Amino acid sequence: MASIMEAPVRVARSWVPTAALVWAAAYGCLRVWFATGNAPVWKLPGRDLLVPDWIAVAGCLVSAAGVIALGRRPRSRALIRLLWVLAAGWVAAAAFALLDLVAGLLPGLGIPFDLLGMLSRFTALGGAALLGATALAYQRRLDPTCLRCTGRPRPTSIPTWPAWLAVVGCLTRLAAQAAVGFGSSPYDGNLSRIIFEGGFVLAGVALPLLLVYRPGRFFPRWMLLLPGFGLGAGITAYFGVGLLQMIGNVIQGKPAYDDVGLPEAFFWVAVPAYLLWGVGLTLAAYGYQRRTRKPCKGCGL
Known part of the structure; x- marks a missing residue:
């Protein structure tokens, strides 16, 4: 019984939420730097993300607040959903990363390749992955069946x-x-x-x-x-x-x-x-x- 009670604590204290907070703080500072007139000249869509710089700053603040709040209320399904929504939002904001891949792999297509823009977009995608992983870690705690997975059996077939x-x-x-x-x-x-x-x-x-x-x-x-x-x-x-x-x-x-x-x-x-x-x-x-x-x-x- 003691091991069962201790397992959720190990999940809650994993490195993923901490990494998500570090990302939100570091990337938030970078977005503030860009928003105050220090952004480089972006080649692809006119900016590195599909949202204005101050919106990105607000996104970092909300992401950090969501992770902290979930650490204090680890059984809140609303906060878990919020992190999933934020992760999806960062993926959408960095959507031009798809063109970065195409331009980098096939330079002959004529698509502009922006190294700095690509690094910024992939940093945003990394933050989305950390937010999603944080949400998943807390989500698994809510299922008493298994602390390692969702407790769902592997399907024998999947829809086509x-x-x-x-x-x-x-x-x-x-x-x-x-x-x-x-x-x-x-x-x-x-x-x-x-x-x-x-x-x-x-x-x-x-x-x-x-x-x-x-x-x-x-x-x-x-x-x-x-x-x-x-x-x-x-x-x-x-x-x-x-x-x-x-x-x-x-x-x-x-x-x-x-x-x-x-x-x-x-x-x-x-x-x-x-x-x-x-x-x-x-x-x-x-x-x-x-x-x-x-x-x-x-x-x-």
Whole structure:
């Protein structure tokens, strides 16, 4: 009985909440430095995050306050949910990290690569991971079944509809491009573009299906989980924010998207299609992770 009572304390005093506080303090100071006129010239979207600097400062303060409050009220489900919301918010704010990856891996596409912006965005994503891990640590304390996991058994099968949602999103995006012509793509036509388009099809068709069907079990878990979660979260955040910006522009009487030589109707098809793709891929990766995880050392499930 004593060991059972002591286990929650070890979880509560883990290094993750402390690391989240250190991140919030350090990144908050950096955001204040940027907000007071010391930010470098960002190349990609005009700023490193998709929110103003002072909003980012406020986000750091709220993140730190949430972690401290949860440490004092470790059984508060409202505070746990708050940390999950904050983690998702930081992912959305750093959505241009997806373009950082593409620009870094395929420089021939012509996408501007901003090293400082990338470092700032990935720092924000690191904070999101720490906030999520903190929320998860306290969330597991609320389940008396097992202090190591959620106490849920591994499913023997997972739904396939998320994968097909991703496939439909990818094919819809390709259909929208076909309607306006593949020659109108803003990317340069070279080897990098060929690699990009090949990876586009693999990530939009092959990867989602491998995550939910039996052939995917023959691959190492990391080979499917890393791109599944990484691309899924990146696409969802980037194009989710993009869709909200388009709606906001229309409400203000502005064009939904900046003029890049493509009809506006294209974006109303392509951006929601990307969002479906990202959501489907993320859900498919989550199902794959649950089905293939190792049995918990605490409860055996």
